[in-house]
Amino acid sequence: MNFEEWAAKPLLTEHGIAVPGSRIAHTSLEAEEAADIIGPCVVKAQVPTGKRGKAGGIKLAATSQEARSHAQAILGMEIGGYPVEKVLVEAQSPFEKEFYAAVLNDSASKAPMVLFSTSGGMDVEEAAEQDPDAMRRIAVDITKGLSLAEAKAALEGLGLGEAETAIAATLVRLYAAYRALDAELLEINPLVVTAAGDVIALDCKFTLDDAAVPRQADIAANGAPERMTALEREAAAAGLKYIELGGSVGVLANGAGLTMTTMDAITHYGGAPSNFLEIGGEAYTKAETALSILLKNPNIKSLLVNFCGAFARTDVMAAGVAEAWKALKPDIPVFFTIHGTGEEDAVALVKRELGLECFDLMDDAVRAAVDAAKGRTA
């Protein structure tokens, strides 16, 4: 779950990292009012994506009239596919130097990693490529945490001068925030040092670990909603992972790997999948809900049901599908292939309840579903 700047920055403040004063505005008038209070400001588009500056979504304003006209231009823009619905009106913070700082889950070391670079402001991957020496990486022992001494040692040789200790302390606070927030990524870019020696976060990017949402419910309430279609939203509410695609062959399978494979096989045999929808894992009892959502997609011309039960019992899933099929009476052909846990009962049930034979080979079922979607007979 991603957080926009306005939602992420207060979390830094709570952990002792300074940010400029700011106000949220939903209209150009609100932006003008905010600038009246704040003074010279920056008007920043609030969308959960990067490259806002390049897209023209960040503008300096010396006066409140200027803030109003910038807000007018920025509100209603679309950046990275996201419509801008609010702007952050933030006090301008003149600075001497800008840096990059982040903490993230490093999958290679299976441990937290603190990143710091003297090339602030730009895309960090570009910066790391341009000047690899300017990037410091601290692999943190999660059982011990990050000490000020470790942070200082990592910053040595970067020529930070008097700011070194304050920046090291900021990294320690950033790590503490990352831990407390169950962050997947907590990034400050740029982190600046003012003439007075203050360290301030001018931007913040925060990604909350989706798996930690149940224990971070208060924090998650301010997360940016994922871009979803109405059906995707309905499925998510029912605890199902459903992704709408452009094709005409419906996919109902169990397990992420098998569901992706089923989509691949449909494509391989000349068809196009209409969706990703899996009912593996704990969702294996939700076949009925899953099917009703799937059938609401108007593009669907045939349905392929592919179960390879491990944890997910195919007899339970097949019973759910048969039940839903009889209730919904869809006007499309359906093709089954079922193997694994509960297979015999599942195959017998499909025959008994729907009068259909299951295909022994997945490839045969896929071909039949693709042909049916194209309006040909198999």
Added chain:
Amino acid sequence: MILRKHHRILVQGITGKQGTFWTQAMIDYGATVIGGVNPKKAGTEHLGVPVHGSARDAADQFDVALMFIPPMAAKAAAIDACEAGAKLIVCLTEHIPAHDVMEMHAAARASATRIVGPNTAGLVTPGETFAGIMPAFNETVFRPGTVGVISRSGSLGTLVSLNLTQEGMGQSAFYGVGGDPMIGTTTRQALQFLDEDPKTEAVIICGEIGGSAEEEAAEYAKTMKKPVAAFIAGRASPPGKKMGHAGAIVSGGKGDYASKRRALERAGVAVADIPSQLPGFIRESVPA
């Protein structure tokens, strides 16, 4: 390591619905289940084996801890198993917070415990034993044989094992590495175990988009004499979306299908367009 019949298994969460169903299946199959854990039912018996209050209470009595534990309790259970001296933890749990997963890995490093998973479907050694939630007992899917199967996904691993069995070939071992981004035993390490296993003559890798597990495995495959074939799921998946597994996402051009396929093919691995091609690849490459 390859799971063997002599490995003594402790089931954490043995008394739950799924724990009960799968432990019974494992016992029926011939697995050496020596007991289970449920702090609330310590001192009782379940499925004919003792229930302990913690893994530490059963220290020295087991080699493998198998976790049927909900996500928020998984960290404590894994640390308990590590402190009890588990050689191997098979962690089936999906959706464990990533910070907890990192703490689990840190505990495992300290106790020299190997973790398989999280989010694995488990390990199967056909005809011998299994630990997890795979249909080992279904003879249309698993038969003793000579092909090692590695998979990030239980369902795809089941399909590929089925395809082998349908073609008259069996499996030496199934190695579910798990669908999470931070797993204890990587595809590369599993490949090495199967390479070193005398009963394995060829290996199939069932990969997925996301991460770099297949690219790293390709580096090892280059050094192998045993033939390796692979299928990578997710070619038809859109970028930027998590495809069910937390680890199955192509983001910023990383972890995409093409780079995985290229890396494997450069290492001499035969990459299938669809899983049903895999048995043929194996048949062609293994001398009769």
